[in-house]
Amino acid sequence: MSQGEQSETPGDESPILCARCLRLLKPGRGEFFVVQIEAVADPSPPDLDWYEEHNHDSTRRSYEELVEQLKDVSEQEAKDQVFRRLEISLCNDCFSTWFENPAGNRDGDDVDNREI
Ligand SMILES: [Zn+2]
DSSP states (O other): OOOTTTTSSTTOOSOEEOTTTOOEEOTTSSOEEEEEEEEEOOOSOOOHHHHHHHHTTHHHHHHHHHHHHHHHSOHHHHHHHHEEEEEEEEEHHHHHHHHHSTTOOSSOSSSTTOOO
16 A cells, blocks of 8 residues: 555654553554553551561561661662652553553452442
């Protein structure tokens, strides 16, 4: 067929693919969503009562060990343990499917309006 349009986007970086169905996504056409996921490890202050119950006298030592271990871990690795960031592209179809159940529950129904 016609091959006249193949040099339409020269110099483009790597193509954007849907993270789910691997469909090729073309920018500027409203064909996809960019999903930015930020995950932060439990940001609450430590539950000292719980630590006392579960670790007893080892709490202090394990904290010192943790500090010791962190000296060997690179700054980036340490950050990765508490903060993760991910960016994926999803075509419109995959996005609507994913958005209905972003946590991937096996039974996608009744999660939000579960009655006690
Ligand atoms: Zn897709």
